[in-house]
Amino acid sequence: MSLTELRLRAARARIAAACTPPAVDPQLGAVLLRPDQCAAAARVNDAIARSGGCLLADDVGRGKTYVALSVAKGWRRPLVVVPASLRATWRQAMERTGISCSVVSHEELSRGRVVDTVPDGIVVDESHHFRSTNTRRYGALADLAASARLLLLSATPLQNRTRDLAAQIALFHGARAFALDASALAAFVVRGGAAGADLLPAVAPPTWARPAVDDGAVLEAILSLPAPARPVDGGDAGVLRTIGLVRAWASSRAALRAAIRRRRRAATAIEASVTEGRLPTRRELEAWQEVDGAIQLGFAPLLVATTADPLRVPDLMETISLEHDALRRLVAAMAATPDPDDARLAILREIRRAHDGTGVLAFAELATTAETYFRRLVHTGNVGLLTAREARIASGRLSRDALLERFAPRARGVQAPVGHELVTLLIATDLLSEGVNLQDASVVVHLDLPWNPARLAQRVGRVRRPGGSAVVHSYLVAPPAGAALLLDVERRLREKLGMAGRTLGRGIDVVPALASPPDVAATSDDGYATQHGETLQRIARWARPLPASCRGRRCRTLVAAAHSADAGWLAALDDGRLVAGLNGAPPVTDVDIVARAARACEGPARGIAKTAAVVAIAQCAEWIHGEVLARECGQVRRSRRPERAIDRRVALAFERVPRHLRASAAARASRLLATASLARPLGAERALHRLLEDADAGARERWLDQAIVVAPAPPDGYRGRDRVPSVVAIICLGPGATHSTSSDGPPSE
Template sequence: MGGLMPGTTASSADVRAAIARSWLSARDAELLGSVVLRPHQRSAAHRLRALIGASRGALLADAVGLGKTYTALAVARHAASVLVVAPAALRDMWREACTAAARPARFVSYHALSRGRIPDAADFVIVDESHHTRNPATRRYRALAALCRRSPVLFLSATPVHNRADDLRAQLALFLGSHAWAMADDELARFVVRRDFAADDAGPTLPHAGAVRWLDTGEDATMLAGIERLPPPLPIREAGDGGALVAISLLRQWASSRAALVAALRRRLALASALGDALRAGRHPTRQELRAWSYADGSLQLAFPEFASDALPTEVDTLLAGTERHASHVAALMRAAATGPDPDDARAAARTVTDFEEFPGERLIVFAEFAETVRALYARLARDGGVAMLTERGAVVAGGRVTRRALLAQFAPGGAAHVPAAERVALLITTDLLSEGVNLQDASVVVHADLPWSPARFEQRVGRVRRLGSSHAEVSVYALRPPAPAEVLLRMEHRLRAKLAVAARTVGIRGTIMPRLFPAEPPASSATRIHAEIAGQLARWHLPCGRPPSGEPLVGAVHAARPGFLALVGCDGRPELIAGLGAGVSESPRDVLDALRLAEGPDVPVDARSVREALAAIACWRAERASFGVLGLGAGAAARTRRRLLHRIDAIAARSPRHLRSRYVPLALQARRVATERLGAGAERVLQELADARMPDEAWLNAVRTFAELNGTAGGPEMVSAVVVF
């Protein structure tokens, strides 16, 4: 039918099974040291290995509590050496996990990287709480780029997007390089694996999170109006007008507690006083100079203003008047805070925070963004007994200071059973330092004492309690309503949900844990969630044995409601599903999922012409894809570097003597591949130096070839493996 068949015909079931086998592996080992891996962890480990094998990196964004730590160690189980990068507070947790998994690993904190302490490279890098690497301008980011230049990397974060999609791009750029900045949301989602308790039918059992219940604490509209009327401070040199940022910062502290607001006002007043002294001395400090000033224990520490900043180029009186006007309003706010009713009393007295009778025998955790809020609540509640406080300064109970480890051990599964009743903690008040990487499964009630500016914090807070290993069927969630009128709360929620929508599109975070002040809107769909549906569909197609590969495309045909095809092709060394649904070839997850469903129809005879048309369309798609790879080399400096590299290669080819061309041509071809290859951020920095290196032509081409061997990804065969036409 339609001439010679371009491929090997087979039943649609065999073709579907062949497609599934390229994506799914045989059952992974259940044991990792003494840890029994759950099915969702084994399947994630397989998907991550495939992504990392093809692209040298991936991001695991499973919901909080699903055991990402052991999944990561399962991915790295065969690496010769492993390096874990994480917040310093998680060092003990990772040490214990590595011991249980029998997978040794070195550990370095983000703080150490920021201070320039860079460890030796490893064969595999795990970056935990990777949202801490979303700013490429930081020293820690540059250090991590160097560590990942030649090593595969796995990022872990349930909340990789805090404010905008560029948060995710910055993390993926550490192995994708500048290409990440030019990718659409659907393309970014290809490198992210995320599942949650609602999406996986056979997933693990987690406690049910009840609907967030709001606790009213009254209004504080007078103080809010005073903050909104606050005049702008004197702008520091090179920074412009910072009035809006100051007001926003004070609003965050006001919404958390009166104590947090008063502490912030004291800092503002001390800074205004120091700025006034600098101006009177004829100096105007820069942002970098202000960073050297520190406020602690009620005093501002700084160098003499004459030695700390440059000479003032502007009229002193005008700038002094602005500083004094700002300081005067700040002082007025402090007087109003001291004489008016204190809303912190109402917050501490809110039902549920103090009413243990509602939760007999259960443990409560109260999260707040600011340490001043934690201390204010603890001061009002400590007399009730069974209350502890944890901030960056340490842990405190009624009897005095205790170690952080001893306090948190009470909230681990079964940890309280070995603690005398008189020393048992029923209510823990803590800052968000406990919202990352800590297991608190023995608690069953979470209270948000304030609304953090990033919606990701909501999921992290509840996720510390709602985890595998919890003995509770349900986690109760409460939130103290900010002391604001409804229209202000509406604006606050709108801002947070705008940030959350970005995370939903790119990673698949649903936002069900974030408290909702007003009626809900339909949740946004997610490319990552669709990828999970695709994986589930392929799992149903998988057969333990099937038709072996023959070296040419395996083709089948089914009846469907619309014409098109589904194909499995090799792209950059990894299997890629693409769909032809009448409007050209697409790799969009939505189109691929539609094609997967259409490919399940009953078998029909295979038409050779339809197969040739499908293969021709795939060939055109490949050509377009390659062209876009050259035209869209990336963004910014990396793109300019690659274009300089191409121009230099072309110039060498044009001026090379005829008798040397046979030697130069293979080198030039390899160099051109480097110019269009996907590289991590660290490798791109080296390539920038290499592009302008002063070297003889042949030596330079050999240097580029060596660079490619050390840093390039291993591309696989670019072939069509299987096609189902319909």
């Protein structure tokens, strides 16, 4: 092997050593982690050490629970935040691994429960439930994570828009996460590539199931409804009510009837209030109830506080009259058309016959739809219902766990029931779409299309688990209207799924193709997070034993060259980052460019001129110095208004310190400015900003001490990017073979 080839191998190995985190112990109590799980745990540990937190976004069925427990093993006071329905699942996993964690549910945080322990590390399962920053549960989690490491778990963290992902990243990276683009946000996401996917069942192409009925006339009647009378705080409730009716229409005729009853109830309640000279709020409307089809009116003068504008009363009454007339026309249109629920039920019966002998899991977004299907199919035998309100079979109610044991005994670790006790068709709401293993089944039916398309992948993920059927089938029951509407539905779902795919990476196909051939519709570029994970896996394969002289920060930069159609270079920094410059463009850490450069580095070795090596090192050094200069001059870290407010308040507090105490106060002020400008959890930022808004606190001498306590140093083990990184290895790229007599001696940095 030539010296040029040896040099390239050594450079690749040096890059692999810089980018590959320390391995983790695969043995976790009674659980042995798979190699892909060990790799994920190592990457999570490294990401948390660098940034204080990360989001593990592997697909469902990849064992994120055990990866999280492997990470939590290194914490002293771990806390797990889970949906209440998954508490038992996590308890079982902790028993198997021997890892003890405190547990609190999402719902308890929403109710304002105060957590007794002060955790040093937090695992949040199904973290996409924390994508709305104005909820109580989000604020509670932000406060808990103010001084703790944070590991977020979600196979579908991006539900509708990029801000969903930013809100979760902000929990450990602060408000600056909302200013990052999709590529920058993906840097905080750990997502594996193809490794480990072969352990999961294959997914057959999804299939549209179209009801043999056209209910377009009813849809037109819904869309022609006039704007309803709104409560005093109604806002755009008119639009939302129409959208709600359309969603109910697409779900089931029973759900549409229930939605119409609710709309009539609201109109009648507003009418009764306006008659008394009042106009209710949305909360006050809840005082009106419907019993046996009759609307029970509340006593408006006692229940409604807001007085209606007398000049608006005639218009309000006319609006209510028009709404009553339009709703009567809608009901008449429904009576004049066949019930589409009959066609939908025929589809479900046919799917059940086609997959006789295996479990069928049917999801509905609306509980009314699930309950209707159950009532009309329970007589066929072996049918179960699971909603937030109840679990039921033909003989009556039972516990949720008992129902799941009848449907998926193997996954639940119990003996399989026989005869009528076995449930082969389980109709459920999306309560069951998260965190439950039901791999006994192999068929998923979407009885309606969820408003959030990420639910489609979550639903399929319940049965696509290791040890399940070889192939998982999925069906989507289409809305009962013409092809034009179905094409529009497909377009909307693909737009939302495409946004998540570009950021995180494409998962399993969950939407059948209508407008595009299946092979085109199923093809998509890997997302930033997936591509980054696959790049790291590629580089990990470059690992080779390094001589002692090539280890550590102080060794010289190792330079090599590989043949490539692209001209440029790839460099590894000692803080684990990769920087690439290709085809004359400025150096970047962009995921796409780095991935392209990493692939090029696997080309054959070639010689390199000393001048080319010097130019590549100089370009990389210039990039590093530019980053450091921007940071030190405040172009990055002092660009936001809250940080400038901290500067002003620190200066004010320092002026109020007596002269004989200013020497010690100066050190405290410097420490506060240094720590407050770091990327830190949103909870710590909010606490510091609350202190900034306290006018009295700014006048006290001990304000600096209070602020330092509120803005504590990062968690133990935090490896921020405040020092100047160095280049450990650089591989030059380009076509041809340029030889140099000086190539035997690698230039130093």
